[in-house]
Amino acid sequence: MRLLARAGLPVTLPDLDPATFRAALGHDKKIRQGQLRMVLPESLGRVQVISVSIEEVMAQVFEKGFIRL
Numbered sequence: 001m002r003l004l005a006r007a008g009l010p011v012t013l014p015d016l017d018p019a020t021f022r023a024a025l026g027h028d029k030k031i032r033q034g035q036l037r038m039v040l041p042e043s044l045g046r047v048q049v050i051s052v053s054i055e056e057v058m059a060q061v062f063e064k065g066f067i068r069l
Contacts, residue, residue, distance in 0.1 A: 018062055025054055 001011045030037050035051040042048050 018058065021061065022054065022058060025057065 005011045025031060025036070028036065031054065034054055036054060036057055037049060037051050039047050039049050
């Protein structure tokens with residue numbers, strides 16, 4: 001994040017209501033049964049598919065300060 005900030009790039013999202021954010025997540029095609037599925041690269045040609053609950057995403061976004069409240 002520091003590197004992005006030093007480059008003058010945005011590192012936070014505009015103010016957003018948690019209920020609005022959660023509602024938007026509900027329309028994400030990667031959400032299935034309350035779980036966000038993500039494909040994360042491990043190395044060249046290797047990926048890992050993980051599932052994270054919407055509540056975990058909400059906690060990370062709002063508690064870690066990725067979105068200012």
